Amino acid sequence: MRRPGLPWAGPAGIVLLAGPVLAGFATTVWPAFQTGYGFTALIQWPGLPRAVLLSLGTGLFSTLAALLLTLLILATLQDRPLFRWVRRSLSPLLAVPHAAAALGFAFLIAPSGWIARALSPWATGWHQPPDLLILNDPWGISLTLGLITKELPFLLIIALAALPPTAARRLHLAASMGYGTAAGFFLTVVPALYPALRLPVLAVLTYGMTNVDMALILGPTTPPPLAVQITRWMTEPGLTRTNLAAAAALLQAALTLAALALWRGGELAVATLGHAITLRGWRMHGLDRMRGAITALALLMGLALTLGILSLGLWSTAGLWPFPDALPRSLTLTAWRNAAPALTATALTPLINATLATAAAMTLTLAWLQAEHRCGWPKLPDLVIYLPLILPQICVLPGLEPAALPLGATGGVASVTAAHLIFVLPYTYLTLSGPFRAGDSRIATVAATLGASEARIFWRLRLPL
CATH class of the missing domain: 1.10.3720.10 (MetI-like)
Structure with missing residues (x-):
């Protein structure tokens, strides 16, 4: 049984997804008009x-x-x-x-x-x-x-x-x-x-x-x-x-x-x-x-x-x-030995950023899809999901840092991870949304009739499928 959806969920999702992209684009191209x-x-x-x-x-x-x-x-x-x-x-x-x-x-x-x-x-x-x-x-x-x-x-x-x-x-x-x-x-x-x-x-x-x-x-x-x-x-x-x-x-x-x-x-x-x-x-x-x-x-x-x-x-x-x-x-292995000190420090930062961005993207995507299914949240418009992929990155990335400065962005791990998330999230949503929505709802119905909670159905049935 679905719970009532939140009326502000759809607009909030659109603002969170499209807002940073449009802000970065506007900040990038604004100097051209000065x-x-x-x-x-x-x-x-x-x-x-x-x-x-x-x-x-x-x-x-x-x-x-x-x-x-x-x-x-x-x-x-x-x-x-x-x-x-x-x-x-x-x-x-x-x-x-x-x-x-x-x-x-x-x-x-x-x-x-x-x-x-x-x-x-x-x-x-x-x-x-x-x-x-x-x-x-x-x-x-x-x-x-x-x-x-x-x-x-x-x-x-x-x-x-x-x-x-x-x-x-x-x-x-x-x-x-x-x-x-x-x-x-x-x-x-x-x-x-x-x-x-x-x-x-x-x-x-x-x-x-x-x-x-x-x-x-x-x-x-x-x-x-x-x-x-x-x-x-x-x-x-x-x-x-x-x-x-x-x-x-x-x-x-x-x-x-x-x-x-x-x-x-x-x-x-x-x-x-x-x-x-x-x-x-x-x-x-x-x-x-x-x-x-x-x-x-x-x-x-x-x-x-x-x-x-x-x-x-x-x-x-x-x-x-x-x-x-x-x-x-x-x-x-001379090249590897010579580059090892620099590679260790250089590779660690992108590994941390990629891991955090991927984990955040998967969490947000699965949470939204589950809320669609369970709470009746609206399906996000495809254009909003794909906006970071359709709008050229070269027109967005240079303006992200100046646009985020009023929010206290310092260029650290959190800021870089958030920038990665803008472009990782659409790919994650694209990959997971189809299989998630195509899942056979009858399996979940049978599990619910046998006394399984919604959380158990999600973790043991829906997510593995």
Whole structure:
């Protein structure tokens, strides 16, 4: 039996979630309006057109490719035994930090990287690293590939959690009408699946356009993507470029909104195309013949991320490793011994911050979901949940500290943990809300009739499920 909900719970949740993000954004962009210098200097910067195109291109292409691969993998592999292995490997791949994934990917594809070493000299004839611009290429290709490799596991996990319970019945019905497995998936399952994927996809698009960590490692440098250039201006000594950085941050937010609007237009165009294909009765059995290629591509993406992480460990212990040897001739722990004193202090702080932020995010998410179920609290609007993910971080983070100063923030562990929580909470809510709400309420009803308390039902039944 539900207890009466609190009428102020919904507005309070919205303010607590959206308030810090909007305050940080307002504080970041406000200097752009104090004088006209920021906008004037931004327009006069010669690298602006290319930086804008890089941000748009890498974000849109990486998101589109990751989404297409996600849907193709689900359409062609979900009924195969291999898919169980793919599903089990997603969580470890998703846990890899973006910067570590980018650095590992760089070690793979660099002219002196593992791929070139494995193919040399027997396949390439190279006895020394080739003079090829692979990393930091001016077109952002290596950055786009790195983003695809990292975001694919995230979208797959979200898609698997959001698959409609009627997916198998829809596929069976499509097959009875002569459609291939993949065509039936795209025409009958995707229309029911995509609404649950829309906001995660938009979050991926926003990250692809505004990321700094992966762009610093894999992206172009002259000029860099706009988010990287904003970071450089923000961190210049003397704060001489604050107005310019604020104007650029506002432009980055406008570009992101334009990309989201363009994506929405693409959704409508694809929906119209799918409707036309259905009316024409095209069965598209050719998609099923792509199963082998999709399998190979999925394995290649997972292998690239896995080998990239392994290469980080190998390079950190490598001694003499001349090109084109595939493996180092000696191993040494010298680098670890030299870095150990600094690593101990450096690693402890982020570990504490991450642990506290994750624990707080899980506690808040589970408490809210339980209050929804038990007390009738309102479901938080999806836009509020995803606001920290859709609004570019480069437009929010610089303003968080000044916005929090009146509240007594000092930049210590509590302040940094709270800043982490703003961006960790949406991912936690996204991960837990679907399974929590999809739980079979009949199990809890039976337990209650047997005398179990609500707390016991939560800890022993609902939470483990």
